[in-house]
Amino acid sequence: MMTTRLIAAAFLLADLLITPAAVRAHAFLDHSDPAVGSTVPASPSVMHLWFTQELEPAFSWVTVTDKSGASVNDGPATIDPSNKSEFDVKLKSLPAGTYTVKWHALSVDTHTTEGDFTFHVGKG
Amino acid sequence: MSRFIAALVAAPAIVLLVHSAAQAHVVCGDRVFPTTLTMDDPGVSDELSLPTITLTPTPLSQNNSYGYEWDKTITEDLGFAINGNYATQRGPAQKLAGWDNITVTLKDQHPCIDRHPHEELVWSVGLIRLIAGTGSARLRNSGAIASVGSTAPTFYFGKGFGDVAAGYLRPLAITGELSRVFSDAPGASSNAWAYAVSLQYSMPYLQQNVQALHTPQFLTRMTPLVEFAMSQPDVGPPTGTIAPGILYDANTWQLGAEAIVPANRATRLVQGTGFIIQFHAFLDAYYKSWFGRPIINRNLWK
Numbered sequence: 001m002m003t004t005r006l007i008a009a010a011f012l013l014a015d016l017l018i019t020p021a022a023v024r025a026h027a028f029l030d031h032s033d034p035a036v037g038s039t040v041p042a043s044p045s046v047m048h049l050w051f052t053q054e055l056e057p058a059f060s061w062v063t064v065t066d067k068s069g070a071s072v073n074d075g076p077a078t079i080d081p082s083n084k085s086e087f088d089v090k091l092k093s094l095p096a097g098t099y100t101v102k103w104h105a106l107s108v109d110t111h112t113t114e115g116d117f118t119f120h121v122g123k124g
Numbered sequence: 125m126s127r128f129i130a131a132l133v134a135a136p137a138i139v140l141l142v143h144s145a146a147q148a149h150v151v152c153g154d155r156v157f158p159t160t161l162t163m164d165d166p167g168v169s170d171e172l173s174l175p176t177i178t179l180t181p182t183p184l185s186q187n188n189s190y191g192y193e194w195d196k197t198i199t200e201d202l203g204f205a206i207n208g209n210y211a212t213q214r215g216p217a218q219k220l221a222g223w224d225n226i227t228v229t230l231k232d233q234h235p236c237i238d239r240h241p242h243e244e245l246v247w248s249v250g251l252i253r254l255i256a257g258t259g260s261a262r263l264r265n266s267g268a269i270a271s272v273g274s275t276a277p278t279f280y281f282g283k284g285f286g287d288v289a290a291g292y293l294r295p296l297a298i299t300g301e302l303s304r305v306f307s308d309a310p311g312a313s314s315n316a317w318a319y320a321v322s323l324q325y326s327m328p329y330l331q332q333n334v335q336a337l338h339t340p341q342f343l344t345r346m347t348p349l350v351e352f353a354m355s356q357p358d359v360g361p362p363t364g365t366i367a368p369g370i371l372y373d374a375n376t377w378q379l380g381a382e383a384i385v386p387a388n389r390a391t392r393l394v395q396g397t398g399f400i401i402q403f404h405a406f407l408d409a410y411y412k413s414w415f416g417r418p419i420i421n422r423n424l425w426k
Contacts, residue, residue, distance in 0.1 A: 026151060026375075026409075028156075028328070028332060028375075029332045031331075031336060032336070035336035036331065036332060036333065036334065036335060036336040037291070037334055037335035037336060038336065052375050053375070111408075113151065113154065114153060114154055115153075115154035115332055115333055116154070116241075116333065117332065117333050117334070
């Protein structure tokens with residue numbers, strides 16, 4: 001009986017701690033288009049990245065580079081006004097090859113995260 | 125036979141040992157070292173583990189514990205933790221229940237080391253103090269919990285394999301800890317070495333950095349792992365456990381479950397294969413006040 005009460009109390013306390021405040025956290029990459037590690041047949045015009053949290057645009061960035069390290073961004077990355085967890089960057093026309101996407105994100109609660117991945121253009 | 129009895133008396137202490145260390149998670153570059161269940165990791169953060177439920181069969185009883193832990197940052201790199209548990213022993217001869225001793229930990233984390241891309245190396249040092257006399261007198265008198273306090277300087281580390289060439293090995297990471305446990309009364313309770321290692325395969329890391337999988341999302345949030353924790357007293361045989369399991373990481377909380385398998389014969393004498401499950405909340409994700417933030421907003425290493 002005591003055990004049951006303790007378990008119930010523990011879950012209740014956890015629930016109370018979690019429920020009252022708005023949820024905030026680190027912004028991690030949820031998914032992207034082109035997808036992480038994927039091969040696309042033709043040059044994408046835009047790189048889309050969706051994060052797990054809303055981002056602060058002034059302190060977040062995305063850079064796409066080719067094999068030589070040259071940027072292939074066609075302008076700065078922008079946050080979708082209708083979805084502040086989506087980061088988009090227009091791309092130049094990409095010849096076949098491997099491209100590296102580097103991102104740095106500051107979530108609205110000031111947690112900083114970063115990451116990188118590659119995708120390929122051309123026949124897989 | 126006397127060794128068996130000695131081991132039997134020590135059983136509750138061993139059972140409780142596996143989750144007496146503080147637990148926290150840490151982000152290093154694009155690597156997240158999640159909270160491990162039977163050992164600590166190198167992180168310092170604002171978190172709550174509630175509850176941690178451990179079910180452990182022993183030769184003479186069923187031992188369960190219902191644990192709590194609160195991790196609080198003082199500065200960005202320095203934090204403390206308080207943890208304990210409510211323990212029950214149910215056997216044919218007797219039934220015992222009560223609070224275990226409180227353990228406090230002070231830990232300082234060196235900033236993440238990222239000298240080259242994806243080095244993902246982090247370490248920290250800590251001091252763990254088991255405060256004898258803070259638990260149930262009945263449990264203490266029966267030998268179910270420690271009657272002697274101890275202090276353990278501890279070194280923690282974590283290393284992600286994000287810098288290896290083979291893509292599908294990059295989600296691997298190891299974490300570890302090494303403690304020297306100084307007993308308050310070595311004649312009554314021996315000094316000991318305690319060490320633990322975890323090997324983890326982060327599906328979130330695979331998904332975000334290597335290869336996006338077209339699988340249900342809940343699979344991409346899992347981290348299969350195995351934890352190996354041992355204690356080597358200066359007097360007596362080593363004991364320890366191997367704990368394979370799964371961690372599920374949501375954005376603001378983590379759920380973990382592991383089997384706890386005795387690692388050697390001395391441990392098998394005192395406990396069978398058990399089970400541990402833990403709910404863990406990242407308080408910094410919920411609270412902007414001091415409850416979810418460092419009390420002093422600076423890093424002592426910088």
